[in-house]
Amino acid sequence: MKYLTFAAGLFSATAALAEAPTLTVYTYDSFTTEWGPGPLVEKAFEAQCGCDLKLVAAGDGAALLARLKLEGARSDADVVLGLDTNLIQAARDTGLFAPHAVSATFDMPVAWEDADFVPYDWGYFAFVQNKTLSAPTSFRALADSDLKIVIQDPRASTPGLGLLMWVKAAYGDEAPAIWAGLADNIVTVTKGWSESYGLFLDGEADMVLSYTTSPAYHLIAEEDDSKTAARFDEGHYMQIEVAGKLATSDQPELADQFLQFMVSDAFQSIIPTTNWMYPAVTPEGGLPDGFATLIAPGKALLLSPEEAAALRDPALAEWLTALSR
Known part of the structure; x- marks a missing residue:
């Protein structure tokens, strides 16, 4: 009888698991790692949704959009998490996204108003270095120096694309000259952020394209205060990361539930010490103490999604021309 009871219980549990709906979220690689937000987000959302949250790593943000374009309406994704304002217009132009019903402050x-995309974190791009290094205070000063930098490919990486927009927003028509000056400083261009940051930590470069918040990771997680971000006089370009639901989702209500969960304290409190960015909605407990030590840009630079879409190809051509010489 005990075996029959056990078997019946096992059958019931298996049946319940099989009946649980699955929500598939495409995101970038670092989000799903054991040290990223993914595991904690998955646990917290599944505790309230009675579902199976399936996080699918699909490269960096730009690669994520490229995969979505390739799959089109056949995509298994219900939600895409990890695009940013530089990719919003291209994502909207696919016609694959549906309006959301999220309410948040x-x-x-x-200010943020967008019918299709919901922000979940933000930050400023910056070059991270060791504090012992004499930091350049502008792109021009960096170009005039002998410092070696590592950056990410704008065709696959949102930070890489963000750097193009940063130079374009700060210098406009002078951007080609800036890239010509920086070409000799660039040690290598990696496909994604993780690879380039790893090269920097291994001592292969003096500086790496990252975020003003990156030193908080070393300070809080490693108790290492040796890293800082260089503050540039021309200002720093913002990244606002967003998520949106697919119009082809077979779980539209669950997708809406996830997007609303994304701006809740349960999700937002995870962001600062896993994604190492500023949360889009300040958590009830505020920011970790280490965030108070970060540099504050004198000027925030940000192009609208429409402006970024229009400038992407010209900026990419300028970058490729400078690096090919």
């Missing part, structure tokens, strides 16, 4: 340097 965002705490970001810019």
